[in-house]
Amino acid sequence: MAHPRTPRLKNGVLHTDLCVIGAGSGGLSVAAGAVRMGASVVLIEKGEMGGDCLNTGCVPSKSLIAAAHAAHAARQARRFGIHLPAPEVDFAGVHRHVHGVIAAIAPHDSVERFEGLGCTVIRAEARFTGPDLLEAGGQVIRARRFVIATGSRAAVPPIPGLDRVPHLTNESVFDLKERPDHLVVMGGGPIGVEMAQAFRRLGSAVTVLERATLLPRDAPEAVALLRGHLLAEGVTIEEGAQVAALHPAAEGAGLELEFDQAGRRRTLRASHLLVAAGRQPNTGQLGLEAAGVDHTPRGITVDGGLRTSNRRIFAIGDVAGGPQFTHVAGYHAGIVIRRALFGLPAKVDYRALPWVTYTDPELAHVGMGEAEAKEAGEAVTVLTESLSGNDRARAEAAGEGLVKLVLGARGRILGATILAPRAGEMIGLWGLAIQKRLRVGDVAQMMAPYPTMSEISKRAAGAYYTPSLFSARTRFLVGLIQRVLP
Numbered sequence: 001m002a003h004p005r006t007p008r009l010k011n012g013v014l015h016t017d018l019c020v021i022g023a024g025s026g027g028l029s030v031a032a033g034a035v036r037m038g039a040s041v042v043l044i045e046k047g048e049m050g051g052d053c054l055n056t057g058c059v060p061s062k063s064l065i066a067a068a069h070a071a072h073a074a075r076q077a078r079r080f081g082i083h084l085p086a087p088e089v090d091f092a093g094v095h096r097h098v099h100g101v102i103a104a105i106a107p108h109d110s111v112e113r114f115e116g117l118g119c120t121v122i123r124a125e126a127r128f129t130g131p132d133l134l135e136a137g138g139q140v141i142r143a144r145r146f147v148i149a150t151g152s153r154a155a156v157p158p159i160p161g162l163d164r165v166p167h168l169t170n171e172s173v174f175d176l177k178e179r180p181d182h183l184v185v186m187g188g189g190p191i192g193v194e195m196a197q198a199f200r201r202l203g204s205a206v207t208v209l210e211r212a213t214l215l216p217r218d219a220p221e222a223v224a225l226l227r228g229h230l231l232a233e234g235v236t237i238e239e240g241a242q243v244a245a246l247h248p249a250a251e252g253a254g255l256e257l258e259f260d261q262a263g264r265r266r267t268l269r270a271s272h273l274l275v276a277a278g279r280q281p282n283t284g285q286l287g288l289e290a291a292g293v294d295h296t297p298r299g300i301t302v303d304g305g306l307r308t309s310n311r312r313i314f315a316i317g318d319v320a321g322g323p324q325f326t327h328v329a330g331y332h333a334g335i336v337i338r339r340a341l342f343g344l345p346a347k348v349d350y351r352a353l354p355w356v357t358y359t360d361p362e363l364a365h366v367g368m369g370e371a372e373a374k375e376a377g378e379a380v381t382v383l384t385e386s387l388s389g390n391d392r393a394r395a396e397a398a399g400e401g402l403v404k405l406v407l408g409a410r411g412r413i414l415g416a417t418i419l420a421p422r423a424g425e426m427i428g429l430w431g432l433a434i435q436k437r438l439r440v441g442d443v444a445q446m447m448a449p450y451p452t453m454s455e456i457s458k459r460a461a462g463a464y465y466t467p468s469l470f471s472a473r474t475r476f477l478v479g480l481i482q483r484v485l486p
Helices: 025-036 051-055 058-080 091-109 111-117 190-201 220-232 326-342 370-375 391-395 428-435 440-444 455-469 472-484
Strands: 008-010 013-021 041-044 120-122 126-130 133-136 139-148 152-154 182-186 205-210 236-239 241-248 255-261 264-270 272-275 279-281 313-315 354-357 362-367 381-386 402-407 413-420
Touching: 013 025, 013 133, 025 041, 025 051, 025 111, 025 326, 041 139, 051 058, 051 091, 058 091, 058 190, 091 111, 111 120, 139 326, 182 190, 182 264, 190 205, 190 220, 190 354, 205 241, 205 264, 220 236, 220 362, 220 402, 220 413, 313 326, 362 428, 370 402, 370 413, 381 455, 391 455, 402 455, 413 428, 413 455, 428 440, 440 455, 455 472
Parallel strands: 013 041, 013 139, 041 120, 139 313, 182 205, 182 272, 205 236
Antiparallel strands: 008 013, 126 133, 133 139, 152 279, 241 255, 255 264, 354 362, 362 413, 381 402, 402 413
C-alpha cells in the first residue's frame, strides 16, 4: 500500500490539501475518506474524538434505551406466560454498560487510528485568521480546502432561574450513576421523548413538559398512538406547557418549576431536570468573520453543494444549519469528498431523508408528510395500515402501530411513516423507493417473508389497488372472462 501524502511544514506554516475542523461523525468520515484516497489531511479536534454521537449522543442514548428495554421486557414477560420477579435496576451497572459501549467503539474514532491512516491530528481549538489560514494549538495551517464539521450542542433556553438550579443536558445525563427519583424533561422532541421512556422504564417518575405538541414533525396519527404507549407506561405528558421560572427546592435537594398551561400557573417539584429544548451550532470561536464565512444563529450558510461564502471552505453536519442527524453528516461527507477532492458536481437531496425516534415502538419517517405534500401541490393519496392485523405483531404482543403512506399522482411514493417495533430497520425500503422514484405498485409486488412485521409495508402498498380490484367493474370482467375461457 502506498504511503499517504502528508502535510508539509514550510516557514512555520503547515501546508495541506484538506483541513477538517471537528472529529465527529462527519469530520471523521471526510478525513478517513480523503487520506485513503491520497490527499494530505490535517484533522483538528478540541474535545473528545468521535464528537457528540459517540460520547454524548447516539451511542450512549441507544445503550441506555437498550438497558431500559431489558427491564421493561422482564416486567412484561407475563404476557407470554413467563412469570419473573420484578427487575432490580442497578443504575450504576447501567452506567457501566453505557460507558462500556462507548469505550468499545472509541478506538475506531481515536487519534491513534487516524494518525495510523496518515492524518495529522491536532488536539486544540481552531480559529481562522484569514480566508485560507487557520491557527490551532500554536500551529498555523494553510489548506487548499477546509471542512467545518464542528457539530452542535444543547440549546439552553433563557428561562428565569435556570442558571440557579442544577440541570442536565445530553452532555451530562449519561454521567448519572444514581437513578433520578423524579425526572422532568423539558422538551417533547425526539431526545426528550426517548429519554423520558427510558428513565421511566428504569424506575424514575418522569414528567415531560412540551410548550407545543409532542413530536410536531411526525404524522399526528402515529404520534397519538405513541403518546398512548407512553402514558400507559406511566410517563406524565404536559403539552402546551410553557416553563416560566425555576427555583431551588425550598427544602432538601431538587428544584421547583413553574409553568403556564391553559391560562393558569402550575408548580412542579422534581429531583432532576433534563433540558432537551433543541440544539445550537458550534460556531462561536471559529473566527468565521476573518475567513469571510457567512453565518446566522441557525448555522453556517451553505449552498446546495455545502460550500460556504468562501469558496475554499465547506460546512457539513449540524453546523451547516440543516437536518441534525448523524446519518446526514455522513451523507454530507460523501458530497464534500466528491467536490473537494475530485471537483465533481454534487448537491444535497433530502427527498429520501429518514429519521427515527428510538422509543418503543419506534417512530420512523422518510420523505414528505401529508401536509407538506399538499402544500407542494401534489395530488395526495394517503394509505394507512394498522399493525394490529400483522401476524408477527400478534405473536409478539406488539400493541398498536401503523404504516402511513403519502402518494402522489399515479401512485408515486412521496413519503412514509412507520410506528412499530424496529421501525427504523423497516423504513429503509421506503427511502430507497423514494430515491429511485418508484411507484407504490413496485412495493405491492414485492415478495415479503412471512411472518415479519415488514409485511405491513407490502400490505399498505397493496391497499392502493383495493378499490379497483374489488369493484363491480372487476367482478363483471371476471364473470365475462370465465364464461369465455376454455
